[in-house]
Amino acid sequence: MPPTPQPVAERRAAYAAELAQGTARFHEPRRADCPWCGSKRLRTRLRTPDLRQRKPGTFVVDECGDCAHAFQNPRLTPEGLAFYHRDLRDLPADAHDSLAERLLGARGGAGRHLAAARAMLPFPEPESWLDIGTGHGYFPAAAKEVHPYTSFDGLDPTRRVEKARAAGRVEEAHVGRLTDPRIAERLRARYDVVSMFHHLEHTPDPRQELRAALEVLRPGGHLLVEVPDPDCAFGLLLGKWWVAYGQPRHLHLMPLPNLLGELESLGCVVVATDRREPHIPDDLSGALALALGRVLPGLDAPWRPAPPTPLQRTARLALTRASAPLLASTAALDRLMAPLLRRTRFSNAYRVVARKEP
Numbered sequence: 001m002p003p004t005p006q007p008v009a010e011r012r013a014a015y016a017a018e019l020a021q022g023t024a025r026f027h028e029p030r031r032a033d034c035p036w037c038g039s040k041r042l043r044t045r046l047r048t049p050d051l052r053q054r055k056p057g058t059f060v061v062d063e064c065g066d067c068a069h070a071f072q073n074p075r076l077t078p079e080g081l082a083f084y085h086r087d088l089r090d091l092p093a094d095a096h097d098s099l100a101e102r103l104l105g106a107r108g109g110a111g112r113h114l115a116a117a118r119a120m121l122p123f124p125e126p127e128s129w130l131d132i133g134t135g136h137g138y139f140p141a142a143a144k145e146v147h148p149y150t151s152f153d154g155l156d157p158t159r160r161v162e163k164a165r166a167a168g169r170v171e172e173a174h175v176g177r178l179t180d181p182r183i184a185e186r187l188r189a190r191y192d193v194v195s196m197f198h199h200l201e202h203t204p205d206p207r208q209e210l211r212a213a214l215e216v217l218r219p220g221g222h223l224l225v226e227v228p229d230p231d232c233a234f235g236l237l238l239g240k241w242w243v244a245y246g247q248p249r250h251l252h253l254m255p256l257p258n259l260l261g262e263l264e265s266l267g268c269v270v271v272a273t274d275r276r277e278p279h280i281p282d283d284l285s286g287a288l289a290l291a292l293g294r295v296l297p298g299l300d301a302p303w304r305p306a307p308p309t310p311l312q313r314t315a316r317l318a319l320t321r322a323s324a325p326l327l328a329s330t331a332a333l334d335r336l337m338a339p340l341l342r343r344t345r346f347s348n349a350y351r352v353v354a355r356k357e358p
Contacts, residue, residue, distance in 0.1 A: 039064050072247070072251045117143035126150050130187065132199055135160050161173040191216055193224060194221070195224040196224070201253060220355065228348060232349075244283075285333075
């Protein structure tokens with residue numbers, strides 16, 4: 001039987017006790033150099049609160065003046081990451097019922113999964129494929145339509161991947177992180193393709209993650225990576241309202257040249273790059289959703305000191321319904337402009353396919 005949900009009052013009391021200690025302990029010491037190239041020429045690119053869940057805390061994204069790598073500084077500790085990831089997929093019902101939360105929570109879909117799977121069609125058909133950060137396994141489920149003779153496995157730090165296996169979306173489910181030596185050794189040289197879709201930006205050390213991915217690839221196998229593009233013009237135009245900043249959950253934003261250089265230094269041959277197809281048409285609608293979430297009365301969330309009053313609940317419901325047509329129109333505008341924007345500096349993501357050389 002599934003565990004009984006903890007009563008809201010108990011969860012609120014637990015959060016209150018946790019927050020009474022402050023949020024400074026969730027951050028590592030601020031670093032004075034770039035984690036990618038070691039340069040000390042840093043500038044603050046962004047300062048923002050948690051706009052998605054509205055948990056307490058302020059987060060800073062610095063950018064390197066030499067290599068343009070952007071990173072959270074000070075970075076969250078593992079305890080801090082757990083705190084801010086917690087409840088992300090379990091927001092109160094009134095949040096899930098809103099169009100805004102659906103926009104913010106659904107950056108992928110069957111169409112995008114199929115397009116990503118087709119990116120491997122020009123290369124030898126893979127026998128085995130590992131999807132890292134697979135979650136519920138929706139990508140492998142869609143990719144089977146493109147690669148019907150491929151065996152798909154999934155790896156995720158949460159138990160969601162076990163549900164994916166139970167639902168038949170993956171054949172093997174691995175719970176944990178690829179950088180865990182026990183997992184890396186068990187999966188060494190097992191796969192023809194390893195995919196990472198919007199995964200690297202969440203990792204404390206993207207370079208370590210890339211090295212671990214290459215360890216589980218067979219010689220001649222391919223690494224498929226998609227990440228947000230920090231060179232996207234929307235990042236400058238929208239500032240903290242740009243969804244791809246993803247604070248406080250995104251720890252790194254890597255420019256394309258940096259990732260290409262790292263893969264080549266690891267002995268890979270980059271066989272394809274794409275800034276067009278990976279574009280996610282949600283920049284304007286996502287910014288509007290975040291802005292509306294900031295001005296609406298607060299959610300009935302356990303990390304808030306007190307539940308909303310009946311008047312606040314009524315006002316939130318009314319304003320959420322009133323904003324739905326505007327959000328829907330903005331989402332339609334995002335999709336309408338996507339064919340043009342994906343060909344310009346407004347494209348917000350890129351894809352890299354690299355081959356592991358023998």
